[in-house]
Amino acid sequence: MKQFIAERIDSVELLEVLLFLRANSEREWRADEVSKEFRSSTVSISKRLADLHARELLFLNEGSPPRYRYNPRTNKLVVAVDRLAEAYALSRARVIDLIFSKPADKLRHFSDAFKLRKEEEDD
Numbered sequence: 001m002k003q004f005i006a007e008r009i010d011s012v013e014l015l016e017v018l019l020f021l022r023a024n025s026e027r028e029w030r031a032d033e034v035s036k037e038f039r040s041s042t043v044s045i046s047k048r049l050a051d052l053h054a055r056e057l058l059f060l061n062e063g064s065p066p067r068y069r070y071n072p073r074t075n076k077l078v079v080a081v082d083r084l085a086e087a088y089a090l091s092r093a094r095v096i097d098l099i100f101s102k103p104a105d106k107l108r109h110f111s112d113a114f115k116l117r118k119e120e121e122d123d
Helices: 002-008 012-023 031-038 042-054 075-090 092-122
Strands: 058-061 067-070
Touching: 002 075, 002 092, 012 031, 012 042, 012 067, 012 075, 012 092, 031 042, 042 058, 042 067, 075 092
Parallel strands: none
Antiparallel strands: 058 067
């Protein structure tokens, strides 16, 4: 699950949009419809939907306006989302911590690169 979050989930809003579409997979959704469900901006939801499509988790019907439906490209992705949904239902805080810990880890790796260079220069 950690790897799936690291590779495909970068915000709580993205996760919640994914789980909403998973729970309502019988139909296609426009961004404005999803934004009403979340009381969020259509611009933000449009970006999340496009991101989820690019990450192979949604089907895109390229009409005007575009419509999206939950449909992961592989069975492995279906299983990963199912596990993530279960984990989120059982321990929302733990999953949110995993999402928010990603940038700190990247920042730490970035700063560690400078630390190594400094140590090398001191030798």
